[in-house]
């Protein structure tokens with residue numbers, strides 16, 4: 212008699228859902244990037260700077276995940292971008308099954324890049340596979356320069372790091388050399404983009420890298 216595989220725990224169940232997400236995205240030719248960062252790092256602000264620059268170059272949709280409200284989805288929608296809001300309630304990350312549900316509400320065949328803005332949290336989103344092509348770490352100067360050492364999992368797992376609010380560096384104790392040095396001990400080759408979503412500094416280089424991801428894969 213054939214054995215019936217039993218899903219032993221939530222992580223295994225999540226893996227199965229992540230595999231479904233991944234195969235649906237691959238079939239539709241969609242690259243999906245999972246944006247992970249603390250509350251207030253500027254994930255949505257980064258999207259507000261990024262999405263207009265992709266206009267006419269890349270077709271994009273966004274999944275916004277927050278515990279509550281559709282505020283961030285509203286900000287993305289205002290840019291004329293297709294967006295689905297997920298509310299996780301008490302959940303501190305977006306699980307793969309909610310991403311799978313969100314895919315039903317998006318025109319995947321018309322999309323090249325799907326951006327998933329995760330719940331503001333540097334811990335469990337870094338560990339959890341949601342079927343994405345890659346994870347993006349979004350960190351800000353205001354959080355301090357010690358984050359790579361304190362949250363190594365995220366910086367090890369990610370395929371790019373965006374350091375936001377670089378315009379604040381002169382007004383804080385943030386030491387960029389220390390940040391970069393610590394990052395390099397954890398992930399020697401990961402691309403690092405210093406940006407300011409207030410001034411637009413550095414955003415073009417980041418956007419060019421992003422466009423490259425949809426053609427490189």
Ligand code: MG
Nearest residue numbers: 254255283328
């Ligand atoms: Mg946000």
Ligand code: ZN
Nearest residue numbers: 303304335336
């Ligand atoms: Zn969590």
